Amino acid sequence: MWKIYSKIAWRNLKKGKRVALINIFGLTLGITAAFLLFTVVSYELSYDNFQSNSDQIYRVVTQDEYSDGMSYTPGVSPPMPEALKADLSGIEAIVPVVNSSVFVTLDEAVTGSGENNFVIEDAFFTTADYPSLFDVEVLAGNLNSLNDPGQVALTETEAKKLFGTWENAFGKPLLLSKRIEASVGAIVADLPDNSNFRFDMLVSYKTMESNEEIFDTYFDEWGSFGSNFQVYLKLPEVGNPAQINQQLQAFADKNYKDRGTSKKSFFLQPMNDIHFDTRFDPISGEMIRKATIYTLALIGVFILLMASINFVNLSTAQAIGKSKEVGIRKVMGGSRGQVVFQSFGETFMVVFISATISTLAATILLPYLSKVAEVPETIQLITPTFLLFSVAIVLGVTLLSGLYPALILSGFQPIQALKNKIQVAQIGGVSLRRSLVVLQFVIAQVLMIATVIAVKQMTEIQNADLGFSKEAVYYFDLPSDEPRDGRLDVLKQRLEANSQIKSVSISSDVPSSNNNWASNFWFDDKREDVPFMASLKYGDADYFDNYGLQFAAGTGFSESDTLKEAVINETMAKRLNVANPEDAVGKRITIGGGEPWMRITGVVKDFAQNSLREEVKPFIIATERESYYVMGMKLDSSAGQQTLASIEEEFKNIYPDAIYSGEFLDETIANFYRRENQLSLVYKVFAVLSIVISSIGLYGLISFLVGQKLKEIGIRKVLGASISQITFLLSKEFIYLVLIACVIALPLGYYLTDQWLQNFSYKTTVPVGLYVLVMLVSLLITAATVGFRAVKAALDNPVDSLADE
Incomplete structure (x- = not known):
């Protein structure tokens, strides 16, 4: 019995090669995406699960x-x-x-x-x-x-x-x-x-x-x-x-x-x-928001759902063509259960072939997975968990994709089937399939909106005015175990003598970093803690010019090895209820409560001390040689590898036993948003994938409708209808479907992307034109996909469709 069913299933697939290939292609795309996303999600969820005491x-x-x-x-x-x-x-x-x-x-x-x-x-x-x-x-x-x-x-x-x-x-x-x-x-x-x-x-x-x-x-x-x-x-x-x-x-x-x-x-x-709570950094390694994991898993489910919808649409479009086969099987004594089993067998064969190809495709794509996710390049695809997931995918997609077509086919009455009298109503009408296409386009449009907004947000962040100059700024760490003696000055002087270096500064860190030093403080000679903390940076007198910081009032401080003078930022001045930045100049402030009091020489304009996810904090910048751990410099536009080599050589001359490590500030800042950039790339990939799958779904539905309207099309052509009129007749309702999808997708996309943007203190604006663009792209995709099949139907010879009347 199994052997016979398998032969029939294989024969039917070969008979309908075009539809079978489209089904396999669509399912392969969906299952491959699901396999890769499962690999990422399962890896993230597996953090420290190997620890036997993790629950304690x-x-x-x-x-x-x-x-x-x-x-x-x-x-x-x-x-x-x-x-x-x-x-x-x-x-x-x-x-x-x-x-x-x-x-x-x-x-x-x-x-x-x-x-x-x-x-x-x-x-x-x-x-x-x-x-x-x-x-x-x-x-x-x-x-x-x-x-x-x-x-x-x-x-x-x-x-x-x-x-x-x-x-x-x-x-x-x-x-x-x-x-x-x-x-x-x-x-x-x-x-x-x-x-x-x-x-x-x-x-x-x-x-x-x-x-x-x-x-x-x-x-x-x-x-x-x-x-x-x-x-x-x-x-x-x-x-x-x-x-x-x-x-x-x-x-x-x-x-x-x-x-x-x-x-x-x-x-x-x-x-x-620990791996998921963004309030607290792990002691080492990476973290990820659970919302990001849920997003990835949801994208995988949606892509798989879209692929299954395509299978349903194409299978039901084929149903009329199989009506005589079903009629003969029932006349020969076949039961409805046997028809259902045969239909599921064909679906299983398509899904199994797709899953096999998907496993091969996922294996080929696996080395590139680290480009879009924080997974090691050596990550394995084939694991016991993956095998269980693969079985679940094959069975689940078979059930999801095959149930409706199986019920429709098995419900045919043999007499009507043999007389080719199966009507639209007997295969469930087109309302369900229209709803499925609307769902596909809702998913596709939400992903398109997410992609555009994510790319726009990350582009604006990369081009945002951070309040300082990050271009051509190079810095290296000073050896933390060396005393802060005169060698710092010697190294700085030697670097300043290099014609390819415009300026040099020694500091606790660069303007934008992961540093979150903070302290209580006193202000304006009042010996009591101000009711908020002050973020801290320490730098020499060249710090402001070297990094291009600008002043709202006053100037930078004079050179000193100890706490003597200080600069605050605009946010600090506002939090201290200083009416104008100029009014803060000359007042005194002290870090930690107690001596020494420092005179405020200036108020610097706000700049991004950390990533743009965080709000600007109230800030104190002061001089303290013992807290200098970084030497940064502004390079000339003509500086190249030779300049970088000479910087390392000078460092080695002063600190022969130290380890040298230098990098550019713009690269450091870009690393702040590595996760977000990866997620925006994921959106791009799956938005394109959803569009491809949606197009396949449209093709399936228009094929179904053309099959139901062959005689109507033939009669209209005989009566003088033009190709454009017939194309419009077949295409107009799909425009309505896309517009309905837009009505659902646009507010949904706005809500979801707005939630993502809440992770940033600096947020991009979302113009109305963006939603119009998404809608137009969806309409163009619909016109291209549906128009191709509709024109082909309009060009067919009407004699062929009316021959049996």
Whole structure:
């Protein structure tokens, strides 16, 4: 029986090759898209799922409530881990984790090479309790060594990088920050890419505790909060997070009541939320909004739905052609169930062929997936989860695409079928198919609107006036473990002597960065905290000219190594209720509360300190040599690779043992919006895909209508109707369908894109012309697709359609 059904199904597919190929092409597009999007979504949702204790692990996070809103940080103050151990009950383990880059020096006698200085970007300072929370595979040694100062554990990759092979690394000495003697007490396996806890090295927590000045971390400073200083808890399997949150609130009341200008509180963040909660950065790795994941999944569902709609339209368009076959089968004793089974068999064969081709296509496209999503280039397509998803897709699409055509075909009356008397009403009419086409165009138009707005938003962000000059600005990091001595001035003078360099400045960071340093402050000689925090940057006297910052009032400050004078931004002046920027010049301000008081020399116009997702913050810029970590310079338009090489050479002459790392400011800023640019590219790809699939759907419906109106078309032609009149007759109702789709899609598209734009403080405007453009494009696509089939029908010989009358 199965063999017979398979042969019949294959025969029918070969008989209707054109329709079969169109069906396979449409389904292949939809299933390939679904496979690729499933790979991205499943990867994002898999973050840290390999951790065996993930349901029991929580991060303690900080919330500050100000009079004008909330502020969040994933970090705590250095004294808190020990204090929490004393104050919290019902906890299995409390583990501090501090992420920092560390300069490592190896003994040349050990490595046997001249390359002995390295920067390890992600070093976790933690305790020997770390593996009681997080899964770590130890290849050599023991992580109990983290109980002792000067002990480190290297990942396999980092050990190979430093010592050639990881076997050679175990037990070897090394120097941290050029002053701390340490040794490799363990080698651990690399963590998977889908983890927000990827590290290159674990360093014993006691190493940081016993070297506070070197790491600029002081374990008696309750008011110091850094996003990289985090603490994690492990609750029992029957633990109660709500109860721990109550204890944390009591802890905050005990230690932070009436301290500072905010109401501080702490609460638990589940480990499974770390990858998705945009309020708190992960300690390492990437994060993604859950809304983005839902958007990707929804696009996949919509594209698959559109492909299934096409199959329904084309299959029902073929139904009349199969009426005699169904009639004969029923006259010969075939049951309705057998007809349904045969119809589903044909659908399954088409879907299975499409899924097979889609798997091959997805495999070919997989290396390019990292261009539109944050997935590793080595990501695998064929996994047990993917195979289950593939089976579900084949069965689901078969049911979705095959149910309606199967019910229609099996419902034919044999006498009418054999006499070719099947009418439109007997195959469900065209109202359902029209509704499906409207749905297709709603989806296509929403994606088109999203694409245009996303591209417009990102284009305007890239071209936005940030309040400073980002073009031809090059900068490099200064070695954090070197003293801020006269070498900084020597390096600056040598770079200024280069004719290809217009200006040079030393600062804490460039104008727009991920830096979020902030502090309480006093203003206008009043010895009380202002009720909001001030964001901070430190720079020399050349900072403003070098980066093209402009003043609303006053001027920049004079050169100084310490806090002496300051510049504020316009937002700060407004928040301080200063009527005019000029009125702020000459007043005094102090950071942190206490000496020294600094005279305000100017008010700089607002500029984007972070990405344009964030609002401009009240700002203080001052001089403090000890806080300078970046040297930036404005290059001449004629500067090239030779200039960059000479900059690196000067750096190496001054800091021969340091690691050099330079980049252009515009590239750094562009990296802020990497996720958004990827998402806009996804919209572009799937908007085009939806248009292609919609066109196939239109072709299916017009084919169905032409099949039902062959005699009407023949009669009209015999009576003298022109080709244009017949084409208009067949095309006009599709214009109505597209217009109906526009009425639904335009407000829906506006709402969805408006929600996305809420992620930015700087938002593009959406002109009415954009919606008109989308509507016109949809109408043009409709005219091209429907017109092609309608003209062909109008050109057919009327004798052929009237021959059996």
